[in-house]
Amino acid sequence: MAVILHKSNIVCVSDGEKHINCTILQMSYDYAVIKYKGTKYKIPYHLIKEVVGHELLLAAD
Numbered sequence: 001m002a003v004i005l006h007k008s009n010i011v012c013v014s015d016g017e018k019h020i021n022c023t024i025l026q027m028s029y030d031y032a033v034i035k036y037k038g039t040k041y042k043i044p045y046h047l048i049k050e051v052v053g054h055e056l057l058l059a060a061d
Contacts, residue, residue: 010053013043021052 009024013034022041026033031042 008054009051012049012052013047014049015047019049 010021011024011034013020013022013036020036022034022036024032025035025040031044032048034041034043
C-alpha cells in the first residue's frame, strides 16, 4: 500500500522500536525533512509508516 505525502502532513515514523508523530516540513527525492520536538531531521521515506493527520494552521515564518 502506498502512502501519499504532502508538506505539513503529520506522519507516524517508526524505526522498528519507537513510534513517533511528527510534521513534514520539506520533501526531496531521497528523504523528508521532519520536525520533532522543535528540531529538524532528515529521514528516509521507508521509515514513514502512515499519515496521521494534516497540520492546518502553520506558523508564519
